Amino acid sequence: MTEPKAVKSEHTRTLIVETALRLFRERGYEATTMRGIAKEAGVSVGNAYYYFGSKEELIQAYYDQLQEEHNAACRAVLDRERDFAPRLLGVLKARIDTMVPYHAFAGKFFKFAAEPTSPLNPFSAESGPSRKGAIAIYREVVDGSNLKIDSDFREELPELLWLYSMGIVLYWVHDSSPGCRKTYLLVDRTVPLVKRMVSMSRLPGFRSVTRDLVGVIRDVRA
Amino acid sequence: MTEPKAVKSEHTRTLIVETALRLFRERGYEATTMRGIAKEAGVSVGNAYYYFGSKEELIQAYYDQLQEEHNAACRAVLDRERDFAPRLLGVLKARIDTMVPYHAFAGKFFKFAAEPTSPLNPFSAESGPSRKGAIAIYREVVDGSNLKIDSDFREELPELLWLYSMGIVLYWVHDSSPGCRKTYLLVDRTVPLVKRMVSMSRLPGFRSVTRDLVGVIRDVRA
Numbered sequence: 331m332t333e334p335k336a337v338k339s340e341h342t343r344t345l346i347v348e349t350a351l352r353l354f355r356e357r358g359y360e361a362t363t364m365r366g367i368a369k370e371a372g373v374s375v376g377n378a379y380y381y382f383g384s385k386e387e388l389i390q391a392y393y394d395q396l397q398e399e400h401n402a403a404c405r406a407v408l409d410r411e412r413d414f415a416p417r418l419l420g421v422l423k424a425r426i427d428t429m430v431p432y433h434a435f436a437g438k439f440f441k442f443a444a445e446p447t448s449p450l451n452p453f454s455a456e457s458g459p460s461r462k463g464a465i466a467i468y469r470e471v472v473d474g475s476n477l478k479i480d481s482d483f484r485e486e487l488p489e490l491l492w493l494y495s496m497g498i499v500l501y502w503v504h505d506s507s508p509g510c511r512k513t514y515l516l517v518d519r520t521v522p523l524v525k526r527m528v529s530m531s532r533l534p535g536f537r538s539v540t541r542d543l544v545g546v547i548r549d550v551r552a
Numbered sequence: 553m554t555e556p557k558a559v560k561s562e563h564t565r566t567l568i569v570e571t572a573l574r575l576f577r578e579r580g581y582e583a584t585t586m587r588g589i590a591k592e593a594g595v596s597v598g599n600a601y602y603y604f605g606s607k608e609e610l611i612q613a614y615y616d617q618l619q620e621e622h623n624a625a626c627r628a629v630l631d632r633e634r635d636f637a638p639r640l641l642g643v644l645k646a647r648i649d650t651m652v653p654y655h656a657f658a659g660k661f662f663k664f665a666a667e668p669t670s671p672l673n674p675f676s677a678e679s680g681p682s683r684k685g686a687i688a689i690y691r692e693v694v695d696g697s698n699l700k701i702d703s704d705f706r707e708e709l710p711e712l713l714w715l716y717s718m719g720i721v722l723y724w725v726h727d728s729s730p731g732c733r734k735t736y737l738l739v740d741r742t743v744p745l746v747k748r749m750v751s752m753s754r755l756p757g758f759r760s761v762t763r764d765l766v767g768v769i770r771d772v773r774a
Contacts, residue, residue, distance in 0.1 A: 437668040444666030446659040519768040
């Protein structure tokens with residue numbers, strides 16, 4: 331019995347992505363060619379190009395897979411923990427865990443992502459869906475916690491936490507410490523600070539700053 | 553009488569940089585070649601390559617010139633104002649003013665700057681001197697103001713303000729509003745917030761957060 335066409339097609343696509351990511355890790359991004367990926371995956375070059383128009387398109391596939399792996403890696407801590415800080419810490423550590431195998435060539439990806447006109451840019455219109463997916467995890471961090479904050483701030487906090495996570499990714503890209511331990515340290519040390527600042531948002535004196543912050547975010551959103 | 557050699561050499565170098573930057577603005581970075589720069593500057597191609605090994609090296613020259621222009625553009629406000637917020641606002645607006653003419657091809661530069669292994673990366677070891685120069689302006693913003701904050705925090709604040717300015721540059725790169733007015737709005741709206749948070753650093757309850765923040769910065773500095 332042959333596989334249904336759609337299933338076979340999905341299998342081939344997955345096979346190409348997984349082969350590409352393995353070769354990127356093993357040989358580096360620059361040294362890997364579409365021809366090499368096709369050969370290793372056991373498909374024709376034409377078939378590989380049918381699924382991915384260029385090596386760059388495989389980066390979007392990498393992002394999508396990273397997001398899926400991250401979602402899966404966060405599940406346990408999000409289901410178990412009710413406190414905001416351990417939820418956030420778990421999600422950020424899971425994010426680093428899923429990225430670490432790709433550290434050596436993260437800079438190559440980063441270059442594409444940094445170009446403002448690139449669809450791979452996390453701030454671009456084209457990245458809208460994957461950005462929404464990434465922000466959704468931080469919404470779950472907040473909404474599934476016992477954190478008590480004003481509703482307007484609660485609305486904007488997930489995007490702020492995502493921006494914070496992007497800052498950590500930026501630090502990670504530049505982190506040459508063994509096993510990226512400085513990035514883990516950064517997360518360990520900043521999460522309690524973030525927690526304290528978020529909790530202080532309702533204190534007198536701080537409340538109006540929080541309100542202004544929410545106003546600024548809504549006014550300047552690009 | 554002929555010019556002394558060193559002076560002539562400096563003139564030629566400046567002429568090449570200014571011609572290159574004008575062509576980058578007029579034709580875009582990609583469309584400009586070393587040959588075209590030499591022709592417009594009225595020097596031989598060999599001479600242009602004597603000063604700059606590649607088009608990419610001209611980007612470092614652009615950064616240096618931007619820094620000089622920024623220093624000059626900040627002078628008036630830093631000499632006149634004693635309050636922290638207008639000093640910071642003036643410095644950030646001057647920074648955007650000097651960058652605006654280059655907005656169209658900022659993304660091209662940005663791509664080079666984003667690569668972690670690139671000497672053009674603002675976080676790289678090679679960028680150390682120009683990073684120090686950039687941070688020095690924010691030290692002057694703080695030290696020349698009547699701001700009252702703890703000495704440890706005062707020590708780290710200039711680097712934090714520089715990071716904040718890098719966030720604004722990141723926003724600016726993606727800003728497609730006419731005349732980059734959203735970036736100006738971002739600065740106008742966030743400087744008062746930064747001012748308030750910095751001022752709150754000595755309040756009870758906030759002081760220990762500030763102290764922790766200083767500790768984190770010192771521990772995780774890449």
